[in-house]
Amino acid sequence: MSVLLCFADPYLDMIMADGIARLCNDLQVDPQDIVMLVVSWHMKAATMCEFSKQEFVGGLQSLGIDSLEKFQERIPFMRSELKDEQKFREIYTFSFGWAKEKGQKSLALDTAIGMWQLLFAEKHWPLVDHWCQFLQARHNKAISRDTWSQLLEFTRTVDSGLANYDAEGAWPYLIDEFVDYLNENGVGADGFSRTIGA
Numbered sequence: 001m002s003v004l005l006c007f008a009d010p011y012l013d014m015i016m017a018d019g020i021a022r023l024c025n026d027l028q029v030d031p032q033d034i035v036m037l038v039v040s041w042h043m044k045a046a047t048m049c050e051f052s053k054q055e056f057v058g059g060l061q062s063l064g065i066d067s068l069e070k071f072q073e074r075i076p077f078m079r080s081e082l083k084d085e086q087k088f089r090e091i092y093t094f095s096f097g098w099a100k101e102k103g104q105k106s107l108a109l110d111t112a113i114g115m116w117q118l119l120f121a122e123k124h125w126p127l128v129d130h131w132c133q134f135l136q137a138r139h140n141k142a143i144s145r146d147t148w149s150q151l152l153e154f155t156r157t158v159d160s161g162l163a164n165y166d167a168e169g170a171w172p173y174l175i176d177e178f179v180d181y182l183n184e185n186g187v188g189a190d191g192f193s194r195t196i197g198a
Helices: 002-007 017-027 035-042 053-063 068-083 085-099 109-122 128-139 145-157 173-184
Strands: none
Touching: 002 017, 017 068, 035 053, 035 068, 035 085, 053 068, 068 085, 085 109, 085 145, 109 128, 109 145, 128 173, 145 173
């Protein structure tokens, strides 16, 4: 365990972005790899690109990691957790607080879009690109926690052709507007646009 604390800033008792970059390099993992989000989830990290000593040590202990070699061995396991429906939901929920700026209640739009593209690259959702285009074209504001949570429900309950979408359902207005946007732009029953970006 102590060898892994070499990534911490001795003056701050924190592992900051440069320490995380060194850790990723030693683990042979790209810092942008979604598995680093899973690592942060295990460590209950409060903020993107940093770990407190307490978060880091607690996460390593919960994963049974006491050396760099064991850390490397656990990477495939952590990657596989994204395929577990319940764990994916927990990681998705965790991502909102982890990715937002300190002191902010909402998630900056660009950050939210980056997180959705990362998360839904793993849990395939055919409409993710349309959703991101819609937000940039029509919304262009920060994303609330409610919208973040409701979108996951939408991806899990409404098929990509929107055949089972209930306009009278309790969806946030933004999701209702998204469905209108898809209909306006001729997204077919297969979830792929005939016109958007064509």
